[in-house]
Amino acid sequence: MLITHSHWDHIQGLPFFAPLYGPNNEWHIYGPGGMGASIREVLAGQMEYTYFPVSLDQFFANVSYHNVVEGSFAIDDVRVTARFLNHPALTVGYRLESNGAVLVYSTDHEPHARELAFGKPSPMRGEDEDHRRFLSGADLLIHDAQYTADEYPERIGWGHSTAEFVVDVAMAANVKQLALYHHDPMRDDDALDQVVESCRNRVADANGSVEVFAASEGLVIDLKGSAVSDIKSSHANGIVPFVPSVSNESVLIAVHDEAARQILYDAAVATGLTVHSADSANESLAVLRRERPSLLLLGDDPPNTDLLELCRAIRALPDISPETPLIVVSDDAALDRTAGTAAGITDWFVKPFSIVYARTRLRVWLLRQDFR
Numbered sequence: 001m002l003i004t005h006s007h008w009d010h011i012q013g014l015p016f017f018a019p020l021y022g023p024n025n026e027w028h029i030y031g032p033g034g035m036g037a038s039i040r041e042v043l044a045g046q047m048e049y050t051y052f053p054v055s056l057d058q059f060f061a062n063v064s065y066h067n068v069v070e071g072s073f074a075i076d077d078v079r080v081t082a083r084f085l086n087h088p089a090l091t092v093g094y095r096l097e098s099n100g101a102v103l104v105y106s107t108d109h110e111p112h113a114r115e116l117a118f119g120k121p122s123p124m125r126g127e128d129e130d131h132r133r134f135l136s137g138a139d140l141l142i143h144d145a146q147y148t149a150d151e152y153p154e155r156i157g158w159g160h161s162t163a164e165f166v167v168d169v170a171m172a173a174n175v176k177q178l179a180l181y182h183h184d185p186m187r188d189d190d191a192l193d194q195v196v197e198s199c200r201n202r203v204a205d206a207n208g209s210v211e212v213f214a215a216s217e218g219l220v221i222d223l224k225g226s227a228v229s230d231i232k233s234s235h236a237n238g239i240v241p242f243v244p245s246v247s248n249e250s251v252l253i254a255v256h257d258e259a260a261r262q263i264l265y266d267a268a269v270a271t272g273l274t275v276h277s278a279d280s281a282n283e284s285l286a287v288l289r290r291e292r293p294s295l296l297l298l299g300d301d302p303p304n305t306d307l308l309e310l311c312r313a314i315r316a317l318p319d320i321s322p323e324t325p326l327i328v329v330s331d332d333a334a335l336d337r338t339a340g341t342a343a344g345i346t347d348w349f350v351k352p353f354s355i356v357y358a359r360t361r362l363r364v365w366l367l368r369q370d371f372r
Contacts (some may be wrong), residue, residue, distance in 0.1 A: 001082070003031030004107060005091035006042045015047055015054060025061035029077075029300075030239070033067045034090045035271060038243045040065035040184050068092055071238030081240045083134045083366045085109040085289045086127070087159035088271050088356040095134060101223040103295070104135050107144035107182050111169075114350065117156075119149045119202075121165030124172065125337040127347065135173040139225035142215060145180040148195065148212075157357055167199045171208040176225070179215040244370045250274035250291060251362070254284045255299035255329050260351050264297055264329070267358035281305040285313060288320055296363055297349070300330040308343040315344035325365040 004010060019263050031039040043065075044056040068090070072081045081095040086109050093106035111117045125131050135141055146160040165204060170178045178200065183192060192214050199212045250275045255261040261277075262310040268275050276282040276291050280303055288296070291354070296314065299306055311326060325346040347363060 001027060001029045002094050003029065003039070003087070004093065004105070005032060005087065005089045006045075007089055007108075008046065011046060011117050013262050014043060015052055020061050023060040023199045027061050027063045028066060030066045030068050031204060032090045032092050033192060033243050034068070035234075035244060035246050035366065038249060039067050047337065061070070068238055068241060069240055069370075081134070082240065083131070083363055085131075086112055088354065089159075090155070090360055090363050090367075091159075093134065095138070101225045101275045102138045102144070102225060103140045104130075104138040105142045106135065107142070108146075108159050109161055109166050110157070111161065112350070114156065114346070117149065117152050117162045117164050119162065119168065126341070128169075132169055132173045135169060135175060138173065139223045140177045140179065140221055141170055141173075141175045142179045142181045144182040145195070146182045146184045147198075147200075153186075153358065160359075163195050163199050164202065167202045167208075167210065167212065170210045170212075171203065172174045172320075175194055175210055175252075177211045177213075177221070179213060179219075179221075181215040183214070188214070213330075231368070244367065246272040247368065249295070249366060250276060250293040251295040251297060252276045252278060252284065252287055252293045252304065254287075255297060256301050256303065257299055257329070257351070260299070260329055261354075263346040263353065263358055267355050267362055270355070271359055271362050272357050273362070279303075281310045281313075284310070285317070288314060288317055292319055293366060294324065295362065296368065298326065298328050300328050308339060311340070311343040311345055314365045323369055325357045325369055327361075327365065330351075 004228050011366045020027060029039065033042050046052065047054060047056050058223045068082050069085055078096055078098040081316060082092040085091040085093050091108055093104065093109065096103045101147040108325050115122045116124065116128060128250055143166045145166040147155055147162045149164045152162050160182065166178065166180065167174060175259065180196065196212060196214050200321065203210050203212060220283055230322040253275060254262060255264060276287050276293055278287050302310060310350065313323065314320060314326060326346050327347050327349050328340065329349045330350050347365065
């Protein structure tokens, strides 16, 4: 059983899943735990005494739990690749490969560059390009497509994709079949049919070949293929035996925007990180030399400073590992990401964002560093 994340709409059926109570059954449950909690502890939370009359320990089946991070692992003859998605909870998508067929299950996910969510022509860079690679060559892609581009402005930061983005990324990834998934609960069947028709027209207008349909209960799809992908090789095994701790981790927050700085500070404290602050380029460099934080968060408008020059200076420090994430907090999703990457920027965090989103992104950056 592969679990993407622990929001209730994805795990609330677990206590009622009868095969977990069969004493002769054996189950392996995979999923992301996070920082300081295993997937077993996370799942046990909804079955605590206050919420449910049966505890996790009362499953009669032989159940094993496996903590998932980014990377690949095998289940019998199936190669599973996990990748962190963009959602306000630690969430992974799964890519399954077996006998030449590829299925990708990608929910819940919001594109990192917001112009992509609006369906605007835009190159995919950074995290969005890595997401395209993750989907590459899939015979079947099951993807979150909860909103339309027209609905998106009121739902920015909710952690879901628009149907327009999903069609565009599916075509860019040479996907064969696309199942639109995570339907908005306010849509009836007629409204869903309209979304599907709009997506098919978008494919036709682009001279694409992706077959688009809506996922539905009871639908069975037979996969036969010999997919060719350009997915990057995984940097680590996707299963880890322990849950990383943040007790020795710290973060530098050098963000000029007061509202964003406060959200990041609150998120870091809630995560258990030690926080170091800086108000200028020189102070940032001094803190880095002295404290050697695990994570660097810089604003895109440091006073009297060329941001890219500062990033290059940070990367030149001998005591800062080249693997240390250097994140730029920005209002603009259309930054020159090529120049930024060359200067040593790891990722961009686009404002506005909530404390929940900030906590999730902090965990992703730290976990990637821990298990690279």
